[in-house]
Structure formats: structure tokens, C-alpha cells
Amino acid sequence: MRKLKSMGKIVKDMRYTIYSPLDGQPCADHDRATGEGVQPQEYTIIKMEVVPPFPAKMGVLEGRNVFLAAATLRPETMYGQTNCWVLPDGKYGAFEINDTEVFILTERAALNLAYQKLSRVPEKPTCLVELTGYDLIGLAVRSPLSFNEIIYALPMLTILTDKGTGIVTSVPSDAPDDYMALNDLKAKPAFRAKFGVKDEWVLPFEIVPIIDIPEFGDRAAEKVCLDLKIKSQNEKDKLAEAKKLVYLRGFTEGIMTVGEYAGRKVQEAKPLIRTKLIETGQAIIYSEPEKKVMSRSGDECVVALTDQWYITYGEPEWKKLSEECLSNMNLYSDETRHGFEHTLGWLNQWACSRSFGLGTRIPWDEEFLVESLSDSTIYMAYYTVAHFLQNGDMYGKSADLLNPAQMTDEVWEFLFCGGPHPKSSDIPSSVLYKMKQEFEYWYPFDLRVSGKDLIQNHLTFSIYNHTAIMSKDHWPRGFRCNGHIMLNSEKMSKSTGNFRTLRQAIEEFSADATRLSLADAGDGVDDANFVFETANTAILRLTKEIAWMEEILAAESSLRTGPPSTYTDRVFENEINIAVKMTEKNYQDYMFREALKTGFYDLQTARDEYRFSCGSGGMNRDLVWRFMDVQTRLITPFCPHYAEFVWRELLKKDGFVVKAGWPTADSPDLKLKKANKYLQDSIVLMRKLLNKQILGSKKPNKKGAPVTALPEDKLKGLIFKSTVGQAADFKRTQKLCMPFLRFKKDEAIKIGAEAMDLKLPFGEIEVLNVNLDLIKRQLGLEEVEVLSFTDPDAEAKAGSLASLLRQNAPAPGNPTAIFLPR
Template sequence: MAEWDIQKLEEKYRDVWPSTFEADPDEKDKFYLNVAFPYPSGAMHVGHGRTYIVPDVVARFWRMQDKNVLFPMAFHVTGTPVIGISKRIAKGDPDTVRLYRDLYQVPEDVLARFDDPMTIVQYFAGDYERIMRRCGLSIDWRRRFITVDPQYSKYIEWQYAHLKEGEHVVKGVHPVKYCPSCDNPVGDHDLLEGEKAEIMKFTLILFEWQGAKIPCATLRPETVYGVTNLWANPEVTYLRAKVDGEEWVLSREAAYKLEMQDHTIEVTGEVSGAEIVGSTASHPLCGEVPVLPAAFVDPDMGSGLVMSVPAHAPFDYIALRDLQEQGEFTGIEPVAIITSEGYGDLPAKDAIERAGITHQLDPRMDEVTREVYGAELLHGTLLANCGDQAGKPVKQARDDVAAIMLEEYGSKVMFEFDTRDVVCRCGGRVYVKILHDQWFLQYSDPAWKAQVHRQIDEMKIVPQEVRAEFDRTVDWLKDWACTRRVGLGTKLPWDTNWIIEPLSDSTLYMAFYTIAHHIKKIEPEKLTPEVFDYIIYGTGNPTTVPKETLDLIRAEFLYWYPYNYRFSAKDLISNHLTFQLFHHRAVMEEDKQPQGMVIFGMGLLNGAKMSSSKGNVVLLDDALNEFGPDTVRMFLVGSAEPWQDFDWRNELVIGAKKQIERFWNTVSEGIAVEENDGREIDGWLISRLQHRIENTTLALQNFQTRQALQEAFFGIEADLKWYRRRLPTIAPGSAAVQELCSAWVRLLAPVVPYTSEELWHQMGHDEPVAFAPWPVADAAKIDERTELAEEFLARTVEDIESIMRIIQMKPRAVNLYVAPAWKRQVFSIIAGAADPKQAVKLVMADEGLRGKGKAAADAAKQVTKFIHRLPPELVESVAAHDLDETAVLTAAQEFLQREFNVPVRVLEAEGSGEMKADAALPFKPAIVIE
């Protein structure tokens, strides 16, 4: 028997397989699955591996179910990320150079050429494909493209012409994420940090101060009635500036941000924070208030000056309290303006004291702030000292006061992120900018949203609970800036000064996969919009491409589309996965809408989130070198269900490697010898196999890769272990084992294809295991009585072992006392009872059992407790089969004596004279060890 050598198996099959998986339309039912294509700007890590290996397991499973399976792949390179990387490398940025040279292991001569973005694209796209082939992914590589291919750009131009025709692309004025270094709007995929940053709308409340205005940014304008003071940082030098012609005092950082948000800024001078502290400012709705010192005021947040509402803002309350404990500003009292259930007059004070917080730096301050703000927003009402707003719910007053501030008190709007660190891939900081001539996808359109909600209702989504997250995303999505001035990508066809941004050009590529291998053979200039109209809709009469060619391409599109399932990570629900639903509804016909999605969890490394930028990753290529592709595959699909987070730990991966070695050795031995002697235990093994086949199939149909592996590997291995234990001598093979091995290899082929392929050929098969028929459970081979008998025997062995561990002495003999027939009757009555609490009553209602008196009542109680500890399906089986337990144990007497190396006697409990025999129950004999 040859040793398992996964590296040799990889070399043997890796380069032979790809052409095998080229899928063309035929008479079979199709199964088209796809996955979010990668952006090849860095090396693949094991998190990427899981993203592509799980769909491959599903693809291989359905291929063996005789489906015509399409699993394509492409590479997403549009936008500015790769340009930002090339700029940082060209500038010699040490962190970037270190990342690519040391972590990603890019050769020095290649890295030297990374100042050209396309060199980065070509290098990593090639590397991704190489590694995907190593992983054994059953991809149709003929359909490979990159998103800067001219043929793909023609397809995007066609898509956007239809979006504009449907009035889904409009020009407008919106706040967007913007990188001044790139002079370009940016999307989440363009960011190194802050991918989830939200743009927040603040109201700038203007306080009069020495002939100028001090703006204070707030998300809670209704709290102006409770302002007791302002905060200024005495260490900061503020600017005096004319903002839209009006004299303001604000931080330098705030002036820069406001200039990007459509305000004219003219700096007229400076004023130190120390000068502002100790003065007073005023607003008509709160009167004159002092300006107090606060080192915690950040000049990079809002305007750099803050209004203080200590009754309702925990940070303000504790800061004021700290100053007053030092004997300063003792005359300032918090002003309550909101009443909220669960709080007294001063909610901020209540929350801080409940939490036992004693200082401003307590990490729980953010939590109590959210608690108070949330309670007041949901349940708060403004008090009588709030003028016209008195009695209004906070929700309503917030919007009303904001409008009043803008209309009557000169306030302005300022946009900020909800997080500080938003960084472009070029390394520059990202700000909020107002754009005027920008093109937007109008995701705010209620009619379009309604269509997508309906699509979400109709789709299959795994796991089911993320359906609500899709609906939430649709509800809050606003208009999306879909174009950029710079970057790689397709020019907007009607306004070529703009380039379509990467999240906006990657919404219908799933349909392009179906025709990509044909389209790439056609010159780009011949791919007019009419060509794609004909292919997708069957309309028009284009003349640039022969009709027979168009008919062939359209037939392929119609065969494959819509896709059956799309696989992607849950962090893409908030953008790409939902965007593509919008675009399908706008561009594709009703019968071409997505049918299903499977949403992945995230990847962890030793319990911490994986991050390439922080170096907390295991490169996929390194993992393949160390453990081999089948080991990596088995761990990634078996350590958690796809929608759960997985945690890569080397010691657990080594465990998966050992499991595959056991599988290899067991099958190699099992197919070597045939001993067909018709033992009863052979029938049990084959009967158990039918359940393993059925359960594995059901699990994979439901995308439960971990559950499938539990059945197909661990379940079968456990059955084989018991089977071999039951044999009088170790026999490496038998007809039953060979039948099991044939099914076992096929059940594991989607997970460990290299190992299974070699074993399949060793069995004498010529065709690839990837196209072998998937095992089908045969009900005729299921022997429930034999399975029940073995379960009874195995449980008895476990009970004997448990007792021996407790007594810790060498026994002379083991006596097994079998329960009498009347106790089996008690078991059946209780098993069939609708209310187990009535067990004693039901048993004593039986005329035959009533005569047993107290013994029957005691037995009813014992049996009830025992049944509660058994799986329901086992209870049902025990009740349904009148198992002759004495015969089972007697037939296994030789096995039991071999197991425990002592005489084993099988006795009837009733009339035995042994006191402990009274404990005997159906399916649980009394055990007495001498």
C-alpha cells in the first residue's frame, strides 16, 4: 500500500483537471453558481481560500448529481486601489514595500515594476489563478476575464445605457467619500481603513461670541435648550475665518472640511483656545453661557468647539462634575429638558451612577452615552422649558429644531464620518465632499426599492436570518456616486470625463460569464449596444456580428441564466450583493433574476480577525505548501458551516491532515481483499451506510458543509471502527467494506478531490471521480432491527466500561440481567404517551400491569427518566421493535468476553434473586460485576 503523499497527487492531477470542467450547454439540467470575484492586489490568504473552496465543494457535489455545472472565475481590477498601491510603492512607502516584499513575497525584480498598476494586476491575477488551480477548484477557465478588458467595457457601456434610459442614473448634488490625494470620490473597496464608515449629517448651531459666531456640531439639535456652557480646548489655536462671508471661530481642520462641503472659507486670523476659555457665548434658545476648558475637545471633530448639555450627555456631565470637584465653575447646574422612562431629572447622571463610572476615561462611557441617547430618542419627550417644542417626542423635535435652526438662526449642515480613520488605498485621508456634477445611481428611488424587496422575498437566501439584513440595506441605501475622475475602468458612455467606479461596474458580470468565452473572440468595436440587446433580450437586428454567432451566444446565455446561487461574504450585503439585485431588476428580464445566495461568515486567525494590512493572515500558498490542498479544503469546509465564522488554527489543521491519512489508509486496505462471508455485522455496516449517504446528501443540498463532513467522514469512520471491533479477527477487507469504500470515496470527493481521485482509480475506474455518480441511499439495504441490536450492544458495552472505570479493579465476571417482557410493555406505553407526566397513571391503567403493583409504578418512573435521556428517534425505534435482548447479548457473548477478557453471562432479571437486577430496563440491562 502506497503512502498518502498529497504533494505528489497535486502534481499528478492539478494540470490535468481544468479542461475537464469546461461546461457547455447540453440536455442536462444546469446548475450555475458563482462567487464574488477577487480584486488581485495582494496575495491570497486562507480566508480567500474558504470563499472559493466552499462553492467548489457545492459545484462538485451537484456535478456528481448529474447536473451540468458552471463555476466561472474572473478578476476585478477597476477603480483606484491598485493605482494607490502603485503610488505608495513608487514613493517607497516603507509599510507598503514591507507588506508586498515580506508578507506577499513578491520577488524584488517584480516589485520594482509595481509602479505600473497593470503590472500589479497581471502579477496577482496570474498568481490567483495558479493558487486556485492548486486548490483543485473545478473552474471553467475559458470564461476568465479582467474588468479592464475592452470587451467587458463594451458590456458595461450597454448596461449603463439601459440604466440611464430607465432613469436610474442621474446627476445630482450629494456628499460623498472623497480622497483629495487622488482628487477622486472613493468607495468602500478603495479604502485601507474605514470601509464601514457612514456619512453623518450634523447641524452647526451658531453661538454669538465677540462679534463672531462659534459653530457647534451636533446630531441632537433639540438639546440646545439644555446647553449650560461651551467647551474649548485651551491647547488649540483656532481660526478666525469668514465662512460664506460671515465671521466664524473654528478649528483649522473644520475649516478645511467645510471648504470641501461647498462653503467659501477666507481665513482672517487666529485666536488661541486659552483666549476663548473664560468668555461667554450666547444663543437665543439657551441664553448666555460660559466657555469652559476641556482638553478632550478634538479639533478634528465637528467644528473643534462643543456645546455642553450635562443633563443629557454623559461626557458633558462627568467633565463638568470633574471641574466642579476642583472648585471651579460651581455655579453651573445641569438643565433638564427631556423626560424619559426609567430616568430621573438628569438621565446622564443616572446612567453614570448606575454604571459606577468615576472618571471620564472609563471605557464604558461610550456605552452609557449610547444608552441615554437611545432611550431618549425612542421614548423621550421635551419638557415645558423647551418653548414651542414642549411636549413633542424627541424623534419629531429633532427634525423640527434642525429645520428651525437652518431657517431662522443661520445654522448650516456639516457632514462627518461616524469614525475617525477613513484612509484611501493611496495612503491619503478621506473626507466628506459635496459634489455637484457627479453621476449617481438613484438607489433612493422608492419604486426601485420596492422591486428589490420583492426580489429578496422570492429568492432563496442561506442562512435565512440574513434576509432581514438585505431588507434593511435596501431601506437605508441612498444615492450612490457611481463615477470617478481617475482610476481603471469603463468610461461613462454619455459623459466620457467620468469612469464607472468598481462597485458599480461589478453588478451584472454574472451574466457576462455565460458568454465571456465567445465575446472575447469578437473585436471590441463590433460589440455595439445592439449586439448585447440581441444576446440578452433577443431584440433588434445587429449587423456587426454574424447572426449565427449571435444566435449561438444567445442560446448559451438562455441556457445558463439566471444563476442558481451566488456565494459571498456577509460584509458585502451592505453594498455589492444588494447593488446587484437593484441592477438585475433594472436591466434583466423577469425570468433572469437571481435565484439564490449563500452568505459566508468571516475568517479568524487564532481567534483574531484576519487582516492583510496588519499582517494577521496565513497566506493560502503557504498553507498549501505546508498541509496540502486536500487538508486545507477539509479544514476550511469542515471547521464551521459556511455562514459561520471560522478560526484557522494550525493544530486543528494538522488534525485534518491526519484524518485524510486515516481515510487513505482505511480505503487502501479495504479495497485490497475480498472476504464475502455474509456476516450479520456486514449487513449492519451497509445499513448504516445508507443513512450516512442520505444525511450527507441532505446536508450538501442545504450547503451545510460541516454537517456533511460529520456524516461522510466522522460518521463512516465511527461505523467502521465499531464494525472492526465486532469482528473476531481484524480483516482488512470484505464485500461490505468494498461497497462502503466505493461510496465513501465518492461522498468525500467534493471535499478532498486529489485523494479521492487517486483512490477511485485504484478501484479500477477510468473516469474522473468528479463525474462519478453520487451514491444513492437504498432503502432495501436498511435493516432497522439489526441497527437497533448493535446500538443496544454498543450502549451496553459503554455502560460496562463506565462501571469498570469507577470500580478500578480487575473483575472476575460480568453478569448482564435482561429486563422482563412486562417492562418492555411499560416502555411502549410511556413512549407513545402524549403527556409523559401521566406515565404512572397510564401504566397503572393497564389491567395486566396493575397487578404488578408498586413494581410497575417504580418501573414507570425509571423508564420515564430513561426515555428523557434517549434521542426521540431511538425511543421510537425501541418501542416499534420487540427486540429480543437476551438473544442479542447471547449472540454477542464471545465478542463481550473478548472485549473485557472475563466470562460474561446473560441472565433474566426476573426471578434471578439478584437485588440489582431490579434496575434492568428495556434497552438497558442491569450490570453486575463480580
């Protein structure tokens, strides 16, 4: 921080900041139970002077300057006031602001003001009398800029007392809520009577046009309410839509039609009008949290005006460097990058000090400590030389090689910032250069792993501070951000009992099953979901895998020897190669769920498919051994205890699997993978057709007897593949085009543009013929024949089932089959 101070990037000023009254200090994001990222929202409080005489309940205020304090974000609209609003059931109070002025507002707003130097007793609101909204209805007030000399406080039922001051200005020309609420009062005598509202407080007041908006005119609220057919102030959704339409267009395109800034755009006039109201004492600045913020001590936070040190994040040149750094970083997901880009867009000066608590004293102003999120944003650099200072003891309790006093600013400048050799230092030059060598070896760091909630503060600070202090050669290269963790699809919570510590999970499920389930819980910045069922299934799956390997090793002599040679051998070997390559990439991308899928689940599926596909020849011994070797290495990061047991006790390998290295693999044959997928999908399709044909043959005809007697054994299968576009009589296959197009559309959604290739990368007949034995075994057929659908003899061979063949015509990559008694 001293370096940032010397660069002019830390300043001291009175600023508005989120503050915990109970803790007596600013409440940074890490100090909050709820409301991370929430910033102060600045309003203008319009001082509406209450006109005497006061009602009896307010008699204690006689002789004081009493104001209804209305918080607004639109001071430029005050010309059009027709009344002000209060919540009838709302709780208010008359609070002393200074020796002469009293504000009527909610206690919550008074507390915020008290911490903004606007209370007679600092940080303690003084309430002279408690009031309700009913006590305020009918109060006559003089409001700044209003064309109506006197306006009245009227009831509005939709006011929120946890936002603003509970007193709301009313400008029905430009605020749809105000327009509808005033309309309701004017149109409903019973409504007025319910709240004791006199006619003269409401009926004489008409809309005062003040802003002209293209397409909406100078009575925008009225027009949009009529356009949207809003009938009542209770239609919240429609009114919210109306406000969006009017407020945005009003600010960006509206033209003032009244006042000294008539003819100027609203966005130009707004700050000028606000400044004049404040300078003339008709308004004050007021801030409160954008949303509710609770500190970790259970205190609702306010906005306080505090004297603090600020880091000037957002400074244009500094921001430009940080954006350059970010553009060259590996962030592993688009969501993370968008999060950083968004934060760089809004992040501005940040309070980096606090009054008390744990932390480091600010070197040049020991009255303050460094705020936790601003502290240690480049601590990774310290780790590169920590062993010189702590002699291998993480707490620094052993005899140090160096003492802290020797680590002067000049030494740190030399080590981290390319500064000159610190001639005044008594640290031996050999040690200094060794420390610098360590830093240069480890920096820049390639990766820092942290939670997604720190993107909006600590991690962005880290980028800023690295770019300020260090050269481009030492800027961060990568952040991998993760989400929070849920338990069984629900938020972890001690209060509800949905909670496990890591130790509890290990004791309940074992270390490896816990690790596997954590990997399976999810990737990216989405919240991960640890599921008990997954952990229990992992125990069974790992146990079952050990049992299978023990069984295979016991019967090893029955395995087929020699090099892998069959089609199924080649497919399985290719799947192993794919698993090695894909899992390596997933680990590199820190996509652990995907790594578990490709390195364990998919590989086991390939092994099971291989077992079922080998037939009487059996599995190849070398391939089975390679599978066990590769799977053990791929799963080691997730299940190290399991992997070491398999490596040493079952496979009888020397050393430790964790030191065995990543398995080697040939480049995957994607053509072979597609051919095998085609084969497996075709077998599934043919099984469905066979079942359908068997069931269909058992349906009785009108006389109650089966149509045919198709046996369930000794069947012959005729497999037909399509040659659409190659037939001499194209009209014969023209009707296949639409089903084929639908098929290709679905395939394109699944695998992308590759689906639109004009030709399959393999020959369908070749793949089917090579695997006739597999097809027969899988379907329980005695004989299988592969034919072209356009073969002149196709329908003849189909015999009585020719019509069924025509109904289920094949398409490229999607064969069909019929089944006959042999």
C-alpha cells in the same frame, strides 16, 4: 448603466460622500482598509458667537466674526443651554470659513468642512491661530435660541476629539452627561480652581426645563441620574444607560414646552427648528464619517460634498421588486438572509461614479468612471455570450467573431431584456439568436458565491439591477456567502507573519491535505479557521487509509464471502447508505465541513466500529469493497489526487473517479441506526460499571482486607433492562421516574422532540441478545445474560449485589449491569 439611466434610476447631484483627500476621490467600500459600510453622519453646527474682547492669544482674530462651532444631533434642545464644553487638553484651531467668519474647532472637523465647500481655500483648511482647550475656557459666547443671553465655555474631561468638532453644547435638563459635568463644577471648588473657572461662569446657571417626557418630567436628565445613583461625570457605563433612557423617550414621546413650537412633539419640532436655524444663518449642516474610515492608501477619510452620479437604490417600487426577488432566493443560511434584509432596509442612493483610477467611463459623462462596487453587478449575463466576443480567449486578444462596436444598446436589449430584434444591427440573425439562446439557457443563474462583506453593497446592488433590467424569469436564484479566513485561530496578517499563500500551503502540506483542511475550516458566514495541525493530521490520515486498504486487498481471501447477513453487516451497510444520503445533501447545501464529516470522518468511524464488531467471522468482502468505493467517491471533491490514486491503483477501476458518478444507496434505516446507537452506548455504560465494580471490590474494609475478591477474568454479566410502567407493582419502580425524567430531558436537548416518543423503535432485549457475543468480547466476559429489572428472580440472581442493582436501576433506553464471578 445606460439602461438604468434611461429608466431614470441614475441622477446627478451634490451629495455628502466618504472621500479620501490623498486619493482625491470618493472612497467606496472596496477602496477602504477599515470602515466598510460606514456612511456620512449629519450634524447641525451651532454658531456660538465669541463675545469680544478676545484673550491675548486670540488677538489676531480681532475684527472677525468668531464662533465656537458646536456639532449637535439635537438642535431642538438649544433653548436649554447653560454653557458649552471644551476639552482642556484638546487641540483646537481658529479656521477661516469665508472672508468674514472664523470657526474654532478641531483640525479634523475643519478638514471635513473644507471638503464640504466651507473653507476660504477649497479643500484646504486655513488655520489663523492654534489653540488648546485651556485657551477657550471662560470665553463668553452668545448661542442661538439659548434663554441665557451669555454663556461660557467650561471644561469637560470626557469629550472625544475624533467625534464632532470638539466643541459641545450643554443642556443639563435633557443630557445626563451635561447634568453631571455641571454638577461636578458647581459642587467642587477645587475642581473649578484647577481649571481656572470663575464662580460667575458656573454658579448662576440653573437647569432650564424645555421638554416634558412622560415619567421623567421636564428635568429628565436630573431624574434619571438620581434614579441610577450616578455620582460623577466619570461613571461612563451608567451615563450611557441614562442617555439611552432619556434620548429615546425624549424623541418619541417628549413635548416641547418652550419656543414657537411649544406643545408639539419633539420629533415634529426638531426638523422645523433645525431648518430655521440654518435659514437664519445661526447654524450650518456638517457631516463626517460615522466611524473612522481609512483608505487602502493609508489616508483617513473625510466627508466631502461632491458632484456625482447616484443610483437611486431605496426607491419604493424598486425596493419592493428587490424584496420580492430576495424572498424567492436560496441564501443557504439565516445570517445571510438577515444581512440582505438589513441592507435593503437602509440602502439608499449610492454614489456610482469616481473621478479617476481604473474602470469604465460613464458613457454619457466621460468625466467620470464607474465606481468599482457599482460596476459589473450583472456581469454574469455577459459571461453567457462572452465566447462570441472573445473567441475563447479570456483576454479577448484573439480574432473576435464580433467587434465591440457591433454590440449596440439595441443588441444588448434584445439579448438580455426581451427587446425587439435589432434590425439596424449588422450582426447576422443566426448569431444573434444563438447568443440569445445561450443567455436563455444559462439564465437565471442558480448560484453566485461571494464574500459576506459584499452583502451590504455589491451583492444587494446585483439584486436591484437584475430586477430593474430583466424580467422575473431572469432574476437571481441564489447567493452563497462565506466569511473570511483565519490562520491557526488568528487573523491572517503579513505584518505579523501569520500568513500563507495558497501555493505556500500546497508546498507545505500537499494539495489534498490543504483542500481537506480548508473544507474542515468551517461553513456558513463565520470566519473559517485553517489550522496547520489539521493539515498535518490529514496527511497522516490519508496515508494511513491507503495503508489499510493495501493491507485489506492483500488479505482479501480471508474476508467473509457471500451477501451481508449478520447484524453488524446490516448496521455497517446502513451507515454507508446514511453517509451517501447525508453527504449528498451537505454538498448541495455547500456545507463542506459537514460533507467532510459525514462522507469521511463518520464513515471511517463506522468502518472501525464494524471491524471491531465482526468477531471471529470477520468482515464481509462485498461490504468492505463497497465501503472503499463509496468513501473514494465521497471524498473526491476534497482530495481528488488521493481519490484518483485509490480508484485506479488500488481498486483497479477503469476511467476516472471524478467521472464515476455519485454512488447509489438505499434509504437509510433510522430504526436500525437508533438500535445500534443504543447498543454502543450500552456497552460504554457497562464498561464503566464493570471498572467501577472491580475497583470497588479492591477497596479495603475497616480491618484493611478487601471486601470481596472479584476477579478480572471469568466474569458473568447480568444486564437488566427497564419496564417502567409495565410492572404489576408500580410502587417498586415509581422511584425510577425522576431519574428517567432527567434522562429524557437531556436526550430531548440533544435530539429534539423525537426523544419524547412513548416507545423505543426497537426491542431492547432483542438488540442485546443478538449481540451477546459482541458484548462479551468488548467487556471480556465469559457469559452474559439479559434480564428484565421487574423479573421476580432479578434480585435473587443478583445475590449479594442486589443492593448495587437497586442503586443503579435501569431506565428505558438506559440499561444497567452487574458482574459476578462465573
